[in-house]
Amino acid sequence: MPKQKYHTFVKAFLSDRNHYISENENPFKLESLHYLGLDGGYELSISDCFLLNFALMLYEYINYKNPQRFNFTQYIIGLNFDFINP
Numbered sequence: 001m002p003k004q005k006y007h008t009f010v011k012a013f014l015s016d017r018n019h020y021i022s023e024n025e026n027p028f029k030l031e032s033l034h035y036l037g038l039d040g041g042y043e044l045s046i047s048d049c050f051l052l053n054f055a056l057m058l059y060e061y062i063n064y065k066n067p068q069r070f071n072f073t074q075y076i077i078g079l080n081f082d083f084i085n086p
Contacts (some may be wrong), residue, residue: 014037050081051080
């Protein structure tokens with residue numbers, strides 16, 4: 001199968017973590033905190049083996065219901081190496 005020069009992607013995921021960071025920058029720990037996430041991005045092939053990745057990940061708490069809670073967004077710029085199909 002020939003490689004494509006670029007591709008876009010969207011994925012949803014469920015994550016389990018053991019931390020929560022409060023709004024006043026005073027972190028405290030909670031066990032089994034579940035997030036529902038949405039990830040979308042763009043990958044650009046810059047050579048036969050390397051891909052440039054731009055992505056945005058949005059996280060939403062599922063099992064923590066606090067009116068002062070906040071959700072977070074993660075911005076990603078990455079360089080990926082394709083070692084399976086160079």
